[in-house]
Amino acid sequence: MSGYFKELISGTKSLFIGLGITGKYFFEPVVTLQYPHEHLEMTPRYRGHIELIPNEETGEPKCIACGMCQKGCPSGCIEVKGEKREGVKGKVVTKYILNFTTCSLCGQCVESCKFGALRFSKEYNLASPRKEDFIFDLIEKLKEKS
Amino acid sequence: MSIPAFGDSLVTYLIIAALLFGIGFYGLVHRRTLIGMLIAGELILAGASINFMAFNRFLAPDPTVGQIFTLFIMGIAAAEAAIAMSIIIAVYRNYRSIDVDDVAELKG
Amino acid sequence: MVPLFSAEGLSSLLFIVIVMTTLLGAVIATHSERLIRAVAGLAIACIGVAGLYYYLHSPFVALMEMLIYVGAVCVTIVFAVMLADPNPEEDAAAGSIFTGPLSFALGIMVFWGLYAVSGKTSWVPPAARINDGSLEEVGKSLLTNYSMVFELISLVLLIAIIGSLVLARQGRTRTGGQS
């Protein structure tokens, strides 16, 4: 019988303690980051989709279309084509298609690039009513950006 | 335009009560399941209660009697419903049917 | 006769509505194919009956009718339907001779008899009333004149509770005991 009352009282007390905690939080400031009005800076290592790094002088992509990224990609979402041009060392990239919809953001393409021509973009809020929007032509994207 | 004051005549209530009683009786005979019969029985009780209340309102020298009777009927009806329900469920458990005929055939 | 657009007239109109509700409920209760609808019909009929009690100057009994019939009896029956009637599609009137027209005729006969009795009797109103039949008076009567019945009713209810518990339990053990 005493156990019954003990449990009753301690139980009721625990319920009031719980109310106290949530009540306290009710008056504490919110932690929400109101996205479209304010937004986070992505960390330098944030992995968005990949993008080409331009040569600082020419603005052309540093990529020489060696195809290592294409080979190293686990899900085969990169398609690179390049051609040999005169007066340029290595090849010149003519086509760099990233099918972002199958990418798993593992970073093996960036890792396998020996020329430092790839990096992760900071685009973190992509959404679109069209699927095709996410098959990126990275060369086009680079041009748009500059 | 005018309308008779229906709510104020004894015979109206008696007719309604008789109708309820008749419908209830019809249901009691017509229904073949225990629950259906129970529902019809409740209607019969309701008819009787209306009679009590009507006489209480129009004829009784002590107008508490009818009310008390009706309350008692309600009490009995609740008790009856509880008992009937448990019987029905017990019957159902044992015979997997609430059909009156099936129960009669099996004879426990 | 009272004018239609007066308090009495409107109340008379409302009375008709209530009577219709009651009878409609009763018909649904006895006639619908599915038991669950029959219970709903019973609930409607009970609400109608409660309205009638209100017209009979007894709001207390009216509210008790709702509380007990709708809140307790109907709910109990729905419960029983849920437990005992897995498929709601219930009997078609086959087999017994009592179903169909014969039962209808019986119902009519009962109604006719009652109607004849109530119509032919000459009801004499009482000369005087010893009280106004208010709730206080009901309460007093319950605890004085009818205290014995009151006690008995509570006894009946107690026995009913125990009895239904026993029955419910028994059902369980028998299912278990068969193996």
Added chain:
Amino acid sequence: MLLAKIKEALQSLYEDIGDAAEIPAAADAVAAAATAAAPEAETLPEEATPEGEESKEEEVEETAAADAPAAAPPGPKETDYAAKGYHLDVELKPEKIPAAADILYRENFFIESITGVDWIDEQQLEAVYDFNHFDELCRVVIRTRTDRNNPEVPTISHIYQGANWHERETHDFFGIKFSGHPNLEPLLLPEDADFHPLLKDFKA
């Protein structure tokens, strides 16, 4: 300690034929499973009889010799834990599996997983059982090979209930039939699946 003990106990499965009598439950189940699967597995009932003992032993040696050209003596092999990740490597004939599981069960081992490997070049399917111990580090790997065209291994789900799912999964992926299994229906694959995706010759 435990390792040596369990090694010795498992060794008995290679040498001492009387073990079948020692562990009646498992043996019965094997026999029952064998009779249940009798039309498909004709060899099993023979081997369950005492007369087949000697020939069985020879067979074990033969398979062991065939699989391991290094000609190691039959029996549980201790392995280098640091390099391999397990302590004891036991290769058994399929019908010895329940007996081995029973030995491990008595020594309080728990089952980690069951899986298969498809050795398509040798036309064999291998079932691999991983056991481990809660108190002392001792990983035991039991493997058995069956014919790829009619893969059948007796179940151990009556000894280790946890094996039930693992065996179903292995059946899903490789089509190894675990005879005596109570409910060998697809677990991970759709209910009506009739393919075994982890076989090397599987094409979607």
Added chain:
Amino acid sequence: MPEWLRVILFIIFVLSFAGLNAAYLVWCERKGAGHIQRRIGPKEVGPFGLLQPLADGAKLMSKQLFLPKGVDPILFMVAPLMVMVPAIMSFCVIPFSETFVAREINLGLLMIFAFASVNVLGLLLGSWGSANKYALIAGARCVSQNVAYEIPMLITTITMVMVTNTMNLNEIVRSQAGWFIHWHIFRLDMSLLMPVSFLIFFVCSLAETNRAPFDMAEAESELIAGAYTEYPGMGFGVFFMGEYANIVIGCALTAILFLGGWQAPIPLNFGGFLGVLWGMSWFFLKLYALIFTVIWIRWTYPRTQFYELLNLSWKVLIPISLFNLILTALQIKIFPWL
């Protein structure tokens, strides 16, 4: 003012009150839940998200109306109304202030309980009519819960009727006039366990209205959406409105029975229109404080296990409320001068 005009005005008031209340209680609930959880809650739809209920309402009303396969069409459609209508009708006897009450009938308390019982049947029929196993389990649970909690609730109510000698809600409030220590919750001279009966009544009203932590009718993680699983669009909306109307009724009843209804905590009363406003503001203050508590509780506790819930009623609430009944009777009879 002629009687019929008063009644019509009151009907309009009650209907709009019930509708607005349901809509904005949802808003309060979402906002309150948000702040308890350290987030904002609805904000972008209108200032402070105040248009959120309207958007929800517009959406629910424009949702495709269809009857899921296998349901009993009549029961399915009638059930939400059976939850909603009695709740709205109960508003008629709630005294918002001394004079601001639709019908001051003598059996107000009983009437609310009588109508509340229809509510249970509505839920049960709706869950049965849905022809869904989860709904059915939820309905069955909900009824056993309602039956179990109706008992301590009625016993406590009877205690309160014994104390006040009336079932007229307005009379009950009037009997608590004066300083706030005259509110029933503080009247230890009438029953030593008065605060406990307040708690019991409040807990029971939580359970009767199927609110967390007793929300068996909508036990999301167990029974999908419980009794409402099959209800699309406005059917669901009406159920929801009925539920919130019931919460308001439950809290109003608690406020009236224990917290002095429209009585101010100090013996200060006005006449006329000012009096109505004065009384109403106190009543609403108490009412919404209680409702906030209900919301607050919902966002604090986990759900009780169903059988524990019944145990709580049968093993704790009923014995204590019975004891309380006897104690109160003794206290009133033996020490009538207190």
Added chain:
Amino acid sequence: MNGTLQQDVNQETFTLNLGPQHPATHGVLRVKLVMDGEYIVEAEPVLGYIHRMHEKMGENRTWAKFLPNCGRMDYLSALSYNHGYVAAVERAAKIEVPERAEYIRVITVELNRISSHLLWFGAFVLDLGGFTPLLYAFDDREFILDLLESVTGSRLTYCYFRFGGVYNDIDDAFIAGTREFIKKQRKRMPMYDALVTKNIILIKRLKEIGPISKDMARRYGATGPVARGSGINYDVRKHEPYSVYPELDFDIPVYEEGDSMARYMVRMDEIEQSMRIIEQALDKLPEGEIKPKKAVKMVKPEKGDYYHAVEAARGSFGVRLVSDGKNQAYRLKLRSPTYSNLSLYGEATKGMLLPDALALMGSLDLVIPEIDR
């Protein structure tokens, strides 16, 4: 007993299909329940609704290309799975890992374990009907995700470990942030204790509910907090030490009761232990390389099979590799802990009430993609 059961199945029971989309199953598990009223006569989980063919992909992809899959099996403690796979391949191909990389692995794995337990805590209370603790837990979890994102670049499905090391080095900001997080979390735990653990409703729902005996855990091969809640002192980190765990001092919380409360308590205590591990690892963190001196180019393990187990947040995660000497696996078996943990569900829930069974399911901490793989 069996007869009665059979009879009940024939007479008074009905089947309830829990899932594959049901709020309590956290994803796409389906449980076929045979119920007698609210009592469960039989429960049979049906799996495979998110079977993603990881093992098949392991045979189709090179060792390195399989890395992203690890994070997607158990997305709540992705780094443990990274660790398990990477360690198994390292064992097979005999790759040495620099000490600093091992420390970084331990720190990040333990952070990940805390975040996993926090999410479980929230989701479990959500299963029991309490919504707010979930949001508080998510609040704390966001801190960890921010920390891990600053190192690994992703929030959830990390692909951070590489053969012989890690992808990125950690910096001072990360270390400071981690220390701050631990400080904050230590203050936060008593709040959880008062709000949830001591709550009478929760205690009533978990105490003596869903008992799993030692023997049952063994027969089904349950590991991790499920086994530890049943009084089995088994943790791969202590039992079969790998990485730098032997150099760190921590305890294994073990509870004897075997009920849902015990499993709950084990996980709550583990959060504290993980914080201890992280603190020590941060103190001991050596300077040096994070990748092997000789870059790992082509991984080609010797022929044979290899096994490596790690302690993931849910139990022992084992990787069995069969290599035929090529640059991809011949066979890759992934032993996932919850697969075994869930397999005891049918036996454990016999005769239980539906809400209790759901509480038990929550206490098993299921991540369905990891079960189905």
Added chain:
Amino acid sequence: MGKEVVQPPIIHFDTLDKILGLGRANSLWPMTFGLACCAIEMMATGAARFDLARFGAEVFRPSPRQCDVMIVAGTISKKMEPAVKTLYDQMPEPKWVIAMGNCAISGGPFVFEGQYGIVEGADKFLPVDIYIPGCPPRPEALIEGILELEEKVTGHRRWPRVEAK
């Protein structure tokens, strides 16, 4: 395949349609329906840090009958496909589908030659309205997806666009 052909209404109530559209767009109730990794990010979006509730979209209903938008968050396996389809069919019109994450868009990293288990994208059998790429997408992306959906429903965008740097 594709949206059902809805008969155009005989009478057009332009303003009413607009109001209803606004109502619908601002009260998108998603289904409590997670398939895999992305479901966790979906939960995170509803949590305090990002708070989907600001847009009135936090009412995760467990029953499809009361949902407006189905967020397909994760890989759809072939075994799961019929269930997803049923759930979609159980939702009352008007209804929308958001494919969250690469798996729901195209099968994501689980597509390989000879795969036997997954459906390569939710749009193979559902009319998808919004695609949110990522593996998994950040919570901001899901919010962005909800905003895009609102734009699609009402025809204009109320919120500023955030350009990622």
